[in-house]
Amino acid sequence: GAGVSQSPSNKVTEKGKDVELRCDPISGHTALYWYRQSLGQGLEFLIYFQGNSAPDKSGLPSDRFSAERTGGSVSTLTIQRTQQEDSAVYLCASSTMTSGGYNEQFFGPGTRLTVL
Amino acid sequence: SQQGEEDPQALSIQEGENATMNCSYKTSINNLQWYRQNSGRGLVHLILIRSNEREKHSGRLRVTLDTSKKSSSLLITASRAADTASYFCATGGFQKLVFGTGTRLLVSP
Numbered sequence: 335g336a337g338v339s340q341s342p343s344n345k346v347t348e349k350g351k352d353v354e355l356r357c358d359p360i361s362g363h364t365a366l367y368w369y370r371q372s373l374g375q376g377l378e379f380l381i382y383f384q385g386n387s388a389p390d391k392s393g394l395p396s397d398r399f400s401a402e403r404t405g406g407s408v409s410t411l412t413i414q415r416t417q418q419e420d421s422a423v424y425l426c427a428s429s430t431m432t433s434g435g436y437n438e439q440f441f442g443p444g445t446r447l448t449v450l
Numbered sequence: 451s452q453q454g455e456e457d458p459q460a461l462s463i464q465e466g467e468n469a470t471m472n473c474s475y476k477t478s479i480n481n482l483q484w485y486r487q488n489s490g491r492g493l494v495h496l497i498l499i500r501s502n503e504r505e506k507h508s509g510r511l512r513v514t515l516d517t518s519k520k521s522s523s524l525l526i527t528a529s530r531a532a533d534t535a536s537y538f539c540a541t542g543g544f545q546k547l548v549f550g551t552g553t554r555l556l557v558s559p
Contacts, residue, residue, distance in 0.1 A: 367546060367547075369549075376538060376551045377549040379547075379548065382546050384544075384545075390545055390546065425493070427493075429544070437542070437544045437547065439495065440495070441485075442492055443491045444491050444492055
């Protein structure tokens with residue numbers, strides 16, 4: 335079946351512009367996550383959606399970052415007034431609780447954002 | 451700060467050799483997972499070990515867990531050039547996973 339997809343795969347923007355990154359999770363997965371990975375670094379949690387519950391936004395680095403998930407499926411991560419330090423690969427993952435009660439996340443290929 | 455810290459940060463070996471990478475974490479866990487990342491893109495789940503398990507195997511992968519030391523190791527036996535990637539440990543609940551800093555593995559033919 336189809337995995338997690340993200341678009342665009344690459345985005346180059348100028349400092350100060352807004353960008354939108356899209357994630358299509360695996361059908362039926364109730365949980366959706368956004369992470370950020372700066373060059374040569376580990377993954378930094380940004381936000382988590384679970385069903386119709388209020389999202390966990392504790393990882394968002396500033397109020398320039400926001401995300402929504404429409405209809406419990408597709409998600410959009412928006413960065414307003416981009417800064418050069420926002421340059422990173424933005425990874426989306428989806429998950430569903432297994433019968434064993436653990437959380438295996440399935441990742442998309444990521445969007446590489448470059449802010450000039 | 452990152453929950454997990456991997457070491458070494460980078461590892462370079464020849465095909466056929468074994469590769470061992472280690473992960474330390476800070477708080478109590480229910481399980482620990484290992485992921486692989488190729489070319490700085492999406493991660494792929496490799497294996498999960500539960501807190502009541504000490505060792506687990508999957509193909510050429512062997513994972514150990516020592517909860518008393520808050521550490522785990524990933525062993526890749528008979529490595530191949532295709533194993534070249536970054537490897538991350540991850541802990542956490544359903545709300546989110548906290549990833550370590552990763553080990554970059556290079557397997558040369």
